[in-house]
Amino acid sequence: MLRALDSVIDPELDEPITDLGFxxxxxxxxxxxxxxxxxxxSFCAPNFAYLMASxxxxxxxxxxxxxxxTVELDDHHDSDIINSGLVADAGYKGTFLHEAENDLDELRATFQRKAHTAAMERSLTEFLRARPELAETALANVVLGDLPDDSAKAALLRRRVTIGLSTVDSASVLVDERGSPYPAVLAALALRRARSTRISIDGNAHFCRGLLATRYPGSEVDLMPKAEQSYFPLSSIIRTHKRKIA
Structure with missing residues (x-):
């Protein structure tokens, strides 16, 4: 049952809240x-905090x-507001009222697009490493069927589905958020921009892990490095009918 929490993703860090120790x-x-x-x-963005709790x-x-x-967010400056909104099923706008200019759909979509960009860069970078003779301009011609069937490709396909892009083998890999392929002349620039997005996401995740371990000593045991994300830390925690983990 608790595997369900593995599906809850930090929108900014693109990792499950279980792997992040949240x-x-x-x-x-x-x-x-x-x-x-x-x-x-305690001052993590309230919209991110509400999104994960919801x-x-x-x-x-x-x-x-x-x-x-019952889901409660502890030790946040808006814990009372968020927790009350969750109990009432008030939604984001109903929880924050005049402070919430928009709902969270666009925020979620923005970070889903960034997650796709990062996954695209990881797959293409690995593709280039395995073929050092290729120039970056050749990436404009790479299609999904050219990628090896590894975890990087699987992650990319999941993210393409999320933002509504094609997953057929003939679909171009190096595309913008609308699925439009980049021409060869822009391939190198597109890859560099995608790399900056991926580095930002990975760097933020590393930083947040350090902050969490500092704020909650002992929480290191709940943190899962990105390379080990095939492990689900909460899946086998509960062995009895009632048990609490701290």
Whole structure:
């Protein structure tokens, strides 16, 4: 059941909240579930914080045979507001009222596009490393069918699906957010821009891991390096009918 939380992604860092150590505790009581989340600082952006907490509640509520789901965000400057909004199922705009200019759909879409850009860069960089004779301009002709069937390609395909891009083998890999291929003359520049996006995402994730470990000593055991993300840290935590993890 707790694998559902592995599907909740930090929108800015593009990693599961379970791998990032953001899940502080999980308690099962009968069919009811209570989850406490924690973040690297008390001033993490409220919209990101609400998005992750709301997604966590939705992921657990969607499971069969689950009763009441309570998700609380701890130690955040807007914890009371966010937690009250989650209990009332008020939505982001209903939770923050006049402070919420828009709903979170566009924010989510923006970071989904960035996640695709980073995944595209990882796949193409690995493709070039395996073929040092190729020039970057040749990337304009690379299609999905040319990529090896590895974890990088699988991640790229997931992100293409998320933003509505084609996943057929003949689809170009080096594309913009609308799926339009870059011409050869712009391929090198497009790859460099994608690389800057990927480096920013990876750097922020590394920074947040350090902040979380500093804020919550001992939380290091909950952190999962990106290279090891095939492991689901919460999947086998609960072995009895009721158990709490800290």
């Amino acid at each position: 899940v502080r505790s999980v308690t099962l009581t009968g069919s009811s579930v209570e989850v406490h989340l924690r973040l690297p600082t 997604d966590a509640k939705d992921a657990l509520t969607a499971l069969p045979n689950v009763g009441v789901v």
